[in-house]
Amino acid sequence: MFKYIVVGAGLSGAVVAERIASQLNEKVLVLDRKPHIAGTCFDSKDENGILVHRYGGHLFRTENEVVWSYLSQFTDWHYYQHRVLAWVDGKMVPLPFNFNSMDMVFSAELASKLKEKLLNAYGLNTKVHVTKLIQSDDEDLRFLGEYVYEKVFIHYTLKQWGRRPEEMEPEATINVPVLVGKDDRYYTARFQGVPRQGYTQMVQQMLSHKNIKLMLNTDFLELAEVKADGIYIMGKKYDGTIIYTGSLDELFGYRFGRLPFRSLDFCFETHDVEYYQGAATVHYPNNYDFTRIIEFKHIHPVDVKRTTICFEYPKEYTTENDERYYPVLTKESKATWLKYADLAREYHVIPLGRVGEFKYYNMSEAVESALRAFNDIAK
Numbered sequence: 001m002f003k004y005i006v007v008g009a010g011l012s013g014a015v016v017a018e019r020i021a022s023q024l025n026e027k028v029l030v031l032d033r034k035p036h037i038a039g040t041c042f043d044s045k046d047e048n049g050i051l052v053h054r055y056g057g058h059l060f061r062t063e064n065e066v067v068w069s070y071l072s073q074f075t076d077w078h079y080y081q082h083r084v085l086a087w088v089d090g091k092m093v094p095l096p097f098n099f100n101s102m103d104m105v106f107s108a109e110l111a112s113k114l115k116e117k118l119l120n121a122y123g124l125n126t127k128v129h130v131t132k133l134i135q136s137d138d139e140d141l142r143f144l145g146e147y148v149y150e151k152v153f154i155h156y157t158l159k160q161w162g163r164r165p166e167e168m169e170p171e172a173t174i175n176v177p178v179l180v181g182k183d184d185r186y187y188t189a190r191f192q193g194v195p196r197q198g199y200t201q202m203v204q205q206m207l208s209h210k211n212i213k214l215m216l217n218t219d220f221l222e223l224a225e226v227k228a229d230g231i232y233i234m235g236k237k238y239d240g241t242i243i244y245t246g247s248l249d250e251l252f253g254y255r256f257g258r259l260p261f262r263s264l265d266f267c268f269e270t271h272d273v274e275y276y277q278g279a280a281t282v283h284y285p286n287n288y289d290f291t292r293i294i295e296f297k298h299i300h301p302v303d304v305k306r307t308t309i310c311f312e313y314p315k316e317y318t319t320e321n322d323e324r325y326y327p328v329l330t331k332e333s334k335a336t337w338l339k340y341a342d343l344a345r346e347y348h349v350i351p352l353g354r355v356g357e358f359k360y361y362n363m364s365e366a367v368e369s370a371l372r373a374f375n376d377i378a379k
């Protein structure tokens with residue numbers, strides 16, 4: 001029997017497995033019910049030779065040098081800087097909403113008045129949250145805040161979450177800043193990029209350690225049974241450590257109820273044009289059922305005459321055939337997760353990752369959390 005079992009070969013599972021294998025020199029079994037590694041970051045080339053992110057566009061960014069250096073052991077980077085447009089009032093405006101966006105949707109006179117007021121109030125290259133603008137004493141800045149809230153934020157949020165922002169914890173809804181300046185980059189983090197050969201290749205490198213045994217197409221819940229006195233694997237009580245990156249409600253038979261998640265349908269299309277749109281991501285806050293379109297050639301440039309795009313249609317996670325993509329963070333759902341986390345502790349199961357910890361982690365935060373979990377294990 002393996003002393004460590006990691007359920008899930010996504011980024012979180014790969015980091016913790018790699019650390020245990022390389023730093024503790026222990027054998028680790030990594031299981032995933034999917035037919036591939038890398039979980040939600042999974043990417044692969046399509047029939048046009050374009051590297052496609054199969055579960056939505058994934059752009060890596062971090063302020064954390066430890067995370068960046070750690071991942072850089074397993075990949076080279078393409079130093080891509082992400083740009084996003086939004087379809088607003090018939091125009092493709094840059095996000096975050098900035099001086100360029102104002103020039104596109106307002107008259108020259110109004111745009112210049114707003115820019116001057118923003119510069120005086122907050123200073124060049126600052127990011128001001130729309131709610132702060134909405135609460136401003138200045139009538140024009142209030143107008144700007146309300147415009148961005150209405151045209152960029154609220155309908156996107158309603159589509160994405162199927163709920164009003166007030167119904168959720170603040171960390172769940174997207175943070176919508178107005179940028180005081182002309183910097184069109186979506187992220188300004190110190191380290192940004194995408195793995196040169198893709199996320200799958202990077203995760204493959206992590207899992208290639210000789211102490212790691214990988215089993216795909218293997219659902220842990222089909223091998224394991226949670227009994228009153230412990231977790232049994234193929235009929236035998238397991239006394240090692242289980243690191244679980246799946247959903248705790250499912251592991252424990254939904255005994256405290258279901259944890260809510262949002263899911264997505266991805267719809268891929270190939271077009272016989274060099275480029276379909278002006279940036280890797282275009283948001284459609286106010287039109288259509290999809291939230292955004294991703295065009296992968298902007299992220300991973302390749303010399304082909306065709307292009308592949310992906311529409312993202314948000315939906316509620318309802319059946320076991322859906323994927324759990326975004327934890328819906330409310331006071332109640334967090335309280336339910338805490339009950340499951342207590343139970344996990346009793347069973348010596350370590351919940352990990354975006355789904356396991358029920359947190360809205362980006363990839364950097366997922367890696368950070370996995371490194372932290374490893375440090376606790378190694379103590």
Ligand SMILES: Cc1cc2nc3c(=O)[nH]c(=O)nc-3n(C[C@H](O)[C@H](O)[C@H](O)COP(=O)(O)OP(=O)(O)OC[C@H]3O[C@@H](n4cnc5c(N)ncnc54)[C@H](O)[C@@H]3O)c2cc1C
Pocket residue numbers: 007008009010011012013031032033034038039040041055056057058059060061218219220221245246247264325326352353354355361362363364366
């Ligand atoms: C649409 C979308 C876009 C995103 N874009 C970005 C982005 O641009 N930048 C960014 O930094 N982050 C982004 N993220 C977040 C990023 O995907 C996650 O932070 C990261 O992938 C989390 O990895 P994980 O290993 O924790 O979870 P996952 O990738 O979900 O991996 C968990 C794995 O566990 C497996 N599993 C679960 N239960 C079982 C079981 N019972 N038996 C066997 N296997 C099981 C699953 O099959 C899965 O492969 C995005 C997420 C989504 C959904």
